[in-house]
Amino acid sequence: MTAVLPAIRDFEAAARARLDPAHYDYFACGAGDEVTVKANEAAFARLALLPRVLRGAGSPRIGVTLLGSRAAMPVLVAPTAFHRLADPEGEKATARAAAAAETVMIVSMAATVAVEDVVAAAPGATLWFQLYVQPDMAFTEAIVRRAEAAGCAALVVTVDSPARGRRDQDVRNGFDDLPEGMRCENLRDDDRGTVRPIVMSPVISWEHVDLLRRMTRLPIVLKGVTHPADARLALDHGVSALYVSNHGGRQLDGVPASVDLLPEIVAAVGGAVPVLMDGGIRRGTDVVKAMALGASAVAVGRPVIWGLAAGGECGVARVLGLLRDEVEHALTLCGLASTHDLEPGLVRRC
Ligand SMILES: Cc1cc2nc3c(=O)[nH]c(=O)nc-3n(C[C@H](O)[C@H](O)[C@H](O)COP(=O)(O)O)c2cc1C
Ligand SMILES: CC(C)CC(=O)C(=O)O
Numbered sequence: 001m002t003a004v005l006p007a008i009r010d011f012e013a014a015a016r017a018r019l020d021p022a023h024y025d026y027f028a029c030g031a032g033d034e035v036t037v038k039a040n041e042a043a044f045a046r047l048a049l050l051p052r053v054l055r056g057a058g059s060p061r062i063g064v065t066l067l068g069s070r071a072a073m074p075v076l077v078a079p080t081a082f083h084r085l086a087d088p089e090g091e092k093a094t095a096r097a098a099a100a101a102e103t104v105m106i107v108s109m110a111a112t113v114a115v116e117d118v119v120a121a122a123p124g125a126t127l128w129f130q131l132y133v134q135p136d137m138a139f140t141e142a143i144v145r146r147a148e149a150a151g152c153a154a155l156v157v158t159v160d161s162p163a164r165g166r167r168d169q170d171v172r173n174g175f176d177d178l179p180e181g182m183r184c185e186n187l188r189d190d191d192r193g194t195v196r197p198i199v200m201s202p203v204i205s206w207e208h209v210d211l212l213r214r215m216t217r218l219p220i221v222l223k224g225v226t227h228p229a230d231a232r233l234a235l236d237h238g239v240s241a242l243y244v245s246n247h248g249g250r251q252l253d254g255v256p257a258s259v260d261l262l263p264e265i266v267a268a269v270g271g272a273v274p275v276l277m278d279g280g281i282r283r284g285t286d287v288v289k290a291m292a293l294g295a296s297a298v299a300v301g302r303p304v305i306w307g308l309a310a311g312g313e314c315g316v317a318r319v320l321g322l323l324r325d326e327v328e329h330a331l332t333l334c335g336l337a338s339t340h341d342l343e344p345g346l347v348r349r350c
Contacts, residue, residue: 001014001310001311001312001314001315001318005310005318006322007282007283007322008282008283008303008306008319008322008323009282011303011306011307011310011315011318011319012028012302012303012306014306014309014310014311014315015027015086015305015306015307015308015309015310016028018309018310019085019086019309020085021173022170022173022174022175023085023086023175024309025169025170025173025175026082026085026167026169026170026173026175027080027085027086027302027305027306027309028169028302029167029168029169029170029250030165030167030248030249030250030253031165031166031167031249031250031251031252031253032166032168032253032254033253034249034253035249035253035254036246036249036252036253036254036255036256036257037248037249037250038249039249039256039257039260039280040246040248040249040257040258040259040279040280041280041282042257042280043256043257043258043259043260043280044257044259044280044281044282044283044285044286044289046349046350047259047289047347047348047349047350048347048348048349048350049285049288049289049292049330049334049346049347049348050345050346050347050348051333051334051335051346052334052335052336052346053335054335055335055336055337057331057332057335057336057337057341058337059328059332060327060328060331060332060336060337060338060339061337061338061339062074062324062327062328062331062338062339064296064297064339066104066241066274066276066296066297067153067154067219067221067240067241067274068153068219069104069126069128069153069154070102070126071102071103071104071126071297072101072102072103072324073101073102073103073320073323073324073327074287074291074296074297074298074327074339075103075281075287075297075298075299075300075320075323075324075327076103076104076105076106076276076297076298076299076300077094077098077103077104077105077106077299077300077304077320078106078245078248078278078299078300078301078304079106079107079108079109079130079156079158079223079301080108080301080302080304080305081108081110081111081112081184082110082111082112082178082182083111083112083113083305083308084112084113084182085112085178085179085182086305086308086309087308087309087312087313087315089121089312089313090111090112090113091107091108091111091112091113091118092113092117092118092121092122093308093312093313093316094304094308094313094316095107095118095119095121095122095125095127096121096122096125096313097307097313097314097315097316097317097320098122098125098126098316098320099122099123099124099125099126100317101317101320101321101324103126103320104126104127104128104153105125105126105127105128106127106128106129106130106156106299107127107128107129107130107147107152107186108130108186109129109130109131109132109143109184109186109187109198110132110184110186110187110198111184111185111186112178112182112183112184112185113185114185114186114188115127115129115146115147115150115152115185115186116146116149116150117185118150119150119151126153127150127151127152127153128152128153128154128155128156128221129144129147129150129152129154129155129156130156130157130158130223131143131144131147131155131156131157131158131212132158132161132198132199132200133157133201133204133208133212134196134198134199134201135199135201135203135204136199137208137211139189139196140212141215142189143186143187144212144215144216144218146186147218148216148218152218153218153219154218154219154220154221154240154241155212155216155218155219155220155221156221156223156243157209157212157220157221157222157223158223158224158247159204159222159223159224159225160223160224160226160245160246160247160251160252161200161224161247161251162200162201162202162204163200163202164200164251165247165250165251165252165253167250183195184198206233206237209222209234209237209239210237210238213237213238219240219241220238220239220240220241221239221240221241221242221243221276222234222239222241222242222243223243223245224243224245224246224247224251225242225243225244225245225265226244226245226246226255226256226261226265228264228265228267228268229268231265231268231269232268232269235269235272235273239273240273240274241273241274241275241276241296242265242269242273242274242275242276243275243276243277243278243299244258244261244262244265244275244276244277244278244295245258245277245278245279246258246261246279248278248279248280248301248302249279257279257280258277258278258279258280259277259279259280259286259289259290259293261277262275262277262290262293262294262295263293263294263344266293266294266295274296274297275294275295275296276295276296276297276298276299277290277295277298277299278298278299278300278301281298281299281300281303281323282303283323283326283330284323284324284325284326284327284328284329284330285326285330286298287323287326287327287330288327288330288331288334288339288342288346289347291339291342292342292343292344292346292347293344293347294344300319300323303319303323304316304319304320306319307319307320327339334346
């Protein structure tokens, strides 16, 4: 990958040129009419920044500590499935790049490399593990134990998927399974000698969160919370962080843009736990807007996939480096010394 790619959208174009079209569509698409996919990015464009001047702020500090994990920048790698569709090294390449960028990678339960092998390939990486609670709680526990044993530092429990989103583009392409030779290695069931399918089940409830809470000492992050009432319930159930997300518009179409949901959730949480968010972050200025509205940090899904498909580990490193530089640059232009100085008064709705 030698071309100059100055923006995330250039990485998307490069990825599109390299990927099998059905795989590009799987990564890019959303549910239904993709109202939410489009809203996620459009909402950032409707938020304006109002910089301060003459503050003598110096070079900005952008590191964050979340649930005991240190990250050199407030941009985490969101959990995304099937990285080997984008690059033969798959999640190993992503993890090496995240380690080099000194940020947290949230490994998807639907990874195409086993979490143990991700750790082995990138021993310096800080990994959190994303879980879809499986109705067979003994199997869920086996997965949690693997994540713990591999050294993952938090459990990110995705709760926006009581059923799988309907993505018309995948249906048109007939994309419903991984190609020969690729599997969801974290779903391996050694007792049965097979890989189980991921079950997305509408029976999952707050009781399962309580069971998880008792099952593990890892901090639990609830991913996919959009309703303020659920944010308050989550606190009652002892979660360590909330993660505002509409799954990149891939689950329920018509959910508002993530960044528009953020202020109400932040108000409901009242500073009790960190609030993370993802959806539509494509620029450092988007990161700054989300953090000004109360996010402790953000995560990126598709941008990482575009980097991986465009240039493997090096491509992901460049995407993360680009976002880091853009966050620093945006803070400097806002006259701020640190992400901690971000506050809602910096953002205007236009
Ligand atoms: C290709 C793809 C696969 C995804 N796989 C998962 C997953 O396995 N688990 C999960 O919790 N979220 C998954 N997500 C959702 C992301 O974690 C994240 O919420 C979303 O991508 C954020 O939006 P963005 O792509 O605009 O950054 C996936 C998203 C994409 C695009
Ligand atoms: C394999 C799927 C469960 C991954 C996912 O969450 C997604 O495609 O959005």
